[in-house]
Amino acid sequence: MKTLTKEELRKVTVCKRTLYYKKGDVIFNENEMLNGVYCVREGICKMSKLSANGKDHTVKLMGKGNLIGQRSIISGERTHLSAVAVNDIELCFIPKDQILNSIKSNQEFSFDVLQNLAQDLREAEDGLINMAQKTVRQRLAETLIYVGKTFGVNHDGFLSANLLREDYASIIGTATESTIRILSQFKKEGLISTKGKMIRIESVHELERVQ
Numbered sequence: 001m002k003t004l005t006k007e008e009l010r011k012v013t014v015c016k017r018t019l020y021y022k023k024g025d026v027i028f029n030e031n032e033m034l035n036g037v038y039c040v041r042e043g044i045c046k047m048s049k050l051s052a053n054g055k056d057h058t059v060k061l062m063g064k065g066n067l068i069g070q071r072s073i074i075s076g077e078r079t080h081l082s083a084v085a086v087n088d089i090e091l092c093f094i095p096k097d098q099i100l101n102s103i104k105s106n107q108e109f110s111f112d113v114l115q116n117l118a119q120d121l122r123e124a125e126d127g128l129i130n131m132a133q134k135t136v137r138q139r140l141a142e143t144l145i146y147v148g149k150t151f152g153v154n155h156d157g158f159l160s161a162n163l164l165r166e167d168y169a170s171i172i173g174t175a176t177e178s179t180i181r182i183l184s185q186f187k188k189e190g191l192i193s194t195k196g197k198m199i200r201i202e203s204v205h206e207l208e209r210v211q
Contacts, residue, residue, distance in 0.1 A: 019091045021045075027083035027091070028069070034079060036095040038068040043089030044151055044161050047081040048170070058170035061086070061161065063151050067116065073099055086161060139172040140182050141210040144192065148201050158198040165197075186210075 018041070021027055028034060030050055044063050048056040059081055062068055072079045073096050134142070144159070151161040169179040183199070186192045191207050193200045201207060 017093045021085040023087045025085045030082045031078045034069045037070045039092040040066045041090040044086040141207045158200045
């Protein structure tokens with residue numbers, strides 16, 4: 001949004017809406033036509049894909065400052081992912097027409113949007129490479145580190161993004177039982193500690209060295 005002109009920002013301010021969703025609420029489903037884009041102001045949501053066997057696969061996590069839905073708006077296609085609130089979340093909703101008008105009239109903003117889409121593609125490619133070349137233990141260790149660095153920790157040092165074990169399993173592409181077993185191994189090795197469903201990383205350096 002930093003590349004929008006003052007007039008464009010004024011128009012966005014006039015037409016934008018603030019939306020609130022509770023933990024577990026669906027922001028939009030896969031195969032929907034969106035009427036605008038969402039910007040995360042507070043909280044976390046997960047982007048997921050329904051597999052052929054009917055299970056949700058978490059593709060990525062979106063946090064403060066991330067835009068959601070811009071690809072569908074630009075392409076004019078239905079959404080290929082669902083968006084679900086991981087915790088209570090606050091979103092800024094900007095109507096489709098306002099975004100498209102800014103893309104057509106503002107070259108810098110268009111370039112920003114393209115860079116954002118290119119980053120999404122790069123992350124998807126990196127994810128495929130990780131799935132092919134790294135062990136499940138390595139993928140889970142990397143995911144824990146990513147969640148900690150991206151979304152931070154609470155006052156007790158536990159990961160702020162309190163994801164379900166099923167979410168971690170979905171992100172790294174394995175069974176929930178395997179994820180639970182590996183987390184138990186990490187705990188025994190002193191890499192993490194847990195309190196209920198919450199996870200605290202005890203040694204980022206050692207997690208980075210997991211084989």
